[in-house]
Amino acid sequence: MKFPKMLIMMVAVLAGLALVASTQAASIVGSKHDLTKQSWYSGDGQVCVFCHAPHGASNTLAPLWNHGTTTATFTMYSSPTFQGVIAAQPSGNSKACLSCHDGTVALDTYGGATGSHIVAGSANVGTDLTNDHPVSFTYDAALATADGGLVTPASAALVVTGVPLFYGKLECASCHAVHDPQYGMFLRASNAASALCLKCHSK
Numbered sequence: 431m432k433f434p435k436m437l438i439m440m441v442a443v444l445a446g447l448a449l450v451a452s453t454q455a456a457s458i459v460g461s462k463h464d465l466t467k468q469s470w471y472s473g474d475g476q477v478c479v480f481c482h483a484p485h486g487a488s489n490t491l492a493p494l495w496n497h498g499t500t501t502a503t504f505t506m507y508s509s510p511t512f513q514g515v516i517a518a519q520p521s522g523n524s525k526a527c528l529s530c531h532d533g534t535v536a537l538d539t540y541g542g543a544t545g546s547h548i549v550a551g552s553a554n555v556g557t558d559l560t561n562d563h564p565v566s567f568t569y570d571a572a573l574a575t576a577d578g579g580l581v582t583p584a585s586a587a588l589v590v591t592g593v594p595l596f597y598g599k600l601e602c603a604s605c606h607a608v609h610d611p612q613y614g615m616f617l618r619a620s621n622a623a624s625a626l627c628l629k630c631h632s633k
């Protein structure tokens with residue numbers, strides 16, 4: 431009986447370590463969302479200010495939002511098998527992301543100033559969202575039941591630990607942690623063996 435006991439202890443220790451590792455966030459400083467690293471940048475080195483300000487900001491898209499807001503008209507996702515009810519236009523923080531990533535608002539348009547540097551390459555997702563994972567729709571138990579291949583969200587704020595919803599909706603920031611580069615691509619969790627996808631899809 432000695433051996434299994436040791437095994438259980440080892441598993442417990444490893445699980446403990448995994449827990450510690452998964453709660454340790456990496457910093458936005460020096461990441462691709464640290465816009466002070468952009469070649470065009472000259473300023474006092476503030477990292478948050480491109481997106482947030484402590485005063486005079488707006489809470490419509492994301493907390494204390496300080497970046498220019500996109501006014502583009504987006505083509506939303508649709509498919510014959512999609513069962514969610516998608517918003518007519520992106521909502522919540524998806525619109526905040528798109529305010530840099532749709533390529534219509536300059537990265538340096540913030541704090542009331544109008545900039546000129548547009549996000550480059552494949553980070554520019556454009557305004558046609560038909561070829562991107564659907565966002566801005568309610569993901570609840572009813573959708574999980576209707577779909578049959580989805581995890582039932584724990585609450586209107588959470589699918590499972592580490593995968594948030596926003597006012598009950600799946601948004602860009604459900605999959606992406608805007609401040610945390612630890613998993614690459616600012617993902618909420620590692621997508622090795624499609625682990626991130628499997629947090630919501632039971633496939």
Ligand code: HEC
Nearest residue numbers: 458463477478479480481482492493523526527603608609
């Ligand atoms: C590139 C844009 C961007 C930058 C830069 C940025 N944020 Fe955010 N932040 C967001 C977005 C979008 C959200 C809403 C989505 C979310 O909560 O994940 C958010 C949400 C937050 C929240 C509320 C949710 C949470 O995670 O607690 C806090 C607090 C916050 N940011 C603080 C900061 C601070 C402090 C900095 C600078 C060190 C910073 N942010 C830099 C875009 C940014």
Ligand code: HEC
Nearest residue numbers: 462480497526527530537550553602603606608614615616
């Ligand atoms: C203030 C502008 C700004 C906002 C707002 C913003 N981003 Fe970004 N993002 C950038 C820039 C700049 C890059 C780097 C692009 C490049 O590589 O040239 C980037 C890169 C990325 C990348 C690629 C990272 C990599 O490692 O290649 C992802 C993913 C991403 N952003 C997702 C998001 C999501 C999701 C949101 C909203 C929650 C968001 N961004 C909000 C400016 C922004």
Ligand code: HEC
Nearest residue numbers: 524527528531552553554555563564565601602605615621
């Ligand atoms: C269902 C999860 C999910 C949602 C929702 C999602 N993304 Fe992503 N996104 C990913 C994954 C996974 C990758 C990494 C793909 C790869 O490694 O090739 C990625 C990559 C990216 C990249 C980097 C593209 C590149 O090649 O440089 C950007 C930018 C990005 N996402 C922005 C967004 C924005 C903006 C939204 C909302 C409109 C969004 N994402 C919604 C999962 C998601």
Ligand code: HEC
Nearest residue numbers: 509511512513514569577589593600604605626627629630
């Ligand atoms: C935060 C939860 C979540 C994550 C993470 C996630 N998805 Fe989804 N995905 C959903 C929900 C909810 C739907 C809507 C299902 C429906 O209504 O048919 C969906 C829709 C889809 C669809 C379209 C289904 C259709 O019928 O049009 C595909 C394909 C898909 N996801 C693949 C992926 C892949 C691949 C990944 C990983 C890169 C991923 N998803 C990550 C929640 C998620």
